[in-house]
Amino acid sequence: MKRYLRVIAAVWWKDVRVELRSKDIFTGMAVFAALALLILNFAFELRVPDKRMVVPGVLWVTVAFASVLGLGRAFISEKDRGSLAGLLLAPVDRSAVYFGKMLANLVFILVVELFILPLTVLFFNVSLISLPLLLVILLGTIGLAVVGTIFSALTVNTRAREVLLPILLFPIILPVLVSGIRMTIGLLEGDPLSKLGNWLQLLIIFDILYLAIAFLTFDYVVEE
Amino acid sequence: MMSHRVLTVLNLAAAAAMVGAIYMALVQAPSAINLTETDRWAQRIIYFHVPSAWLSMLAFFVTFVAAILYLVRPQPRWDILARCSAELGIAFTVGATASGSIWAKPAWNTWWTWDPRLTTYTIVLLLYIAYFMLRGAIEEPERRARFASVYSIFAFVSVPITFMSIRWWNTIHPVILDPNEDFGLGPGMTVAFVFCILAFTVLYVALLANRLRVEYTIERVAALRARLLA
Numbered sequence: 465m466k467r468y469l470r471v472i473a474a475v476w477w478k479d480v481r482v483e484l485r486s487k488d489i490f491t492g493m494a495v496f497a498a499l500a501l502l503i504l505n506f507a508f509e510l511r512v513p514d515k516r517m518v519v520p521g522v523l524w525v526t527v528a529f530a531s532v533l534g535l536g537r538a539f540i541s542e543k544d545r546g547s548l549a550g551l552l553l554a555p556v557d558r559s560a561v562y563f564g565k566m567l568a569n570l571v572f573i574l575v576v577e578l579f580i581l582p583l584t585v586l587f588f589n590v591s592l593i594s595l596p597l598l599l600v601i602l603l604g605t606i607g608l609a610v611v612g613t614i615f616s617a618l619t620v621n622t623r624a625r626e627v628l629l630p631i632l633l634f635p636i637i638l639p640v641l642v643s644g645i646r647m648t649i650g651l652l653e654g655d656p657l658s659k660l661g662n663w664l665q666l667l668i669i670f671d672i673l674y675l676a677i678a679f680l681t682f683d684y685v686v687e688e
Numbered sequence: 689m690m691s692h693r694v695l696t697v698l699n700l701a702a703a704a705a706m707v708g709a710i711y712m713a714l715v716q717a718p719s720a721i722n723l724t725e726t727d728r729w730a731q732r733i734i735y736f737h738v739p740s741a742w743l744s745m746l747a748f749f750v751t752f753v754a755a756i757l758y759l760v761r762p763q764p765r766w767d768i769l770a771r772c773s774a775e776l777g778i779a780f781t782v783g784a785t786a787s788g789s790i791w792a793k794p795a796w797n798t799w800w801t802w803d804p805r806l807t808t809y810t811i812v813l814l815l816y817i818a819y820f821m822l823r824g825a826i827e828e829p830e831r832r833a834r835f836a837s838v839y840s841i842f843a844f845v846s847v848p849i850t851f852m853s854i855r856w857w858n859t860i861h862p863v864i865l866d867p868n869e870d871f872g873l874g875p876g877m878t879v880a881f882v883f884c885i886l887a888f889t890v891l892y893v894a895l896l897a898n899r900l901r902v903e904y905t906i907e908r909v910a911a912l913r914a915r916l917l918a
Contacts (some may be wrong), residue, residue: 563884614838615839617796622826624917625825628818632818632822635814635846635850636843638846639849664857666849673845673849682761
């Protein structure tokens with residue numbers, strides 16, 4: 465067990481270190497997110513009575529779209545450098561590789577969200593930063609990273625892999641977006657998190673269930 | 689592989705069952721009461737719509753089971769079964785959506801509403817279109833089968849969660865059109881309804897058997913060609 469955790473940490477640290485040196489994923493996701501916010505701002509401005517009403521939707525759409533951009537890179541860069549084979553040849557449990565990669569993706573998306581949140585506050589003139597909302601965003605991001613990482617591995621060996629990832633990912637993660645948006649609406653309207661217990665449970669069940677399926681099926685995805 | 693004779697019997701049974709289903713749905717079943725003329729005709733949709741919806745779910749369930757069997761024991765036949773059943777599932781999903789939309793126009797006065805069932809159904813359709821896009825993007829048959837199996841497991845598990853999330857979403861809004869109302873089938877209607885469900889199930893089995901036969905034939909031709917050209 466201790467060895468298993470060490471492998472996870474090693475894979476995670478490898479990805480984080482690569483990212484710290486290249487900053488490919490972060491810059492791509494952050495700039496894309498800023499552009500998405502800008503476009504959504506123009507899409508809704510003057511069409512709704514109050515721009516703040518669309519903030520939950522704007523926030524989650526931006527997060528979902530920016531995430532796909534970063535998730536795609538997780539395995540594509542490994543594949544293009546030829547380091548994926550080395551990673552899979554290592555005499556370790558492959559699910560540990562999955563967890564390492566998933567946690568790295570989780571951190572990347574969370575860091576980008578730390579950039580998106582203040583930007584949304586600024587552009588849409590709404591107070592967003594609160595502990596319950598950060599918890600909701602964390603749980604939603606876990607869902608995105610859990611499903612996104614395994615689908616990233618799934619699409620890396622296909623033609624048109626960049627096109628395929630969002631098509632595979634979005635219909636599956638819809639419950640994450642629905643419950644995330646619903647809870648964000650509730651929290652912005654001043655409801656306490658306890659009143660949104662149903663949605664919180666749904667999100668937690670989603671995260672756990674999909675983590676279990678990914679754990680069970682990841683071996684088949686990277687098997688050569 | 690199924691013998692030719694069994695297939696013939698199955699095909700004839702499916703044809704007869706479908707003719708019977710049309711008769712039951714349009715002639716034998718009594719008209720609904722308390723409805724306008726248009727709605728009385730529209731109501732007969734359930735003999736087509738509900739069986740189609742039920743079969744699409746059955747077909748995707750078969751795909752799900754075949755996918756698990758493939759991952760446990762990777763034999764091509766499980767993958768062929770999964771794919772053929774998913775194809776039929778898409779066909780029946782489109783059938784159920786289209787017939788539902790036609791019914792909704794007189795009944796709800798709109799072709800489309802973001803009702804939980806409709807929305808979930810649209811997502812199911814997108815899920816299995818994605819399934820075939822994934823299949824289409826992988827050349828190597830063995831890997832294609834493995835990846836498609838993994839994806840169809842994710843897809844099938846997601847359907848109830850998605851349905852639940854959308855239903856909760858909608859119930860918070862005021863419900864204007866309640867599609868969950870009891871249809872209250874009379875005795876004559878129930879007979880026709882059950883008959884149609886059974887007839888459609890026979891049709892599904894027959895279509896699946898024929899589809900599998902085509903696939904196995906394709907495989908045999910490929911094997912024979914490989915042997916001749918070797």
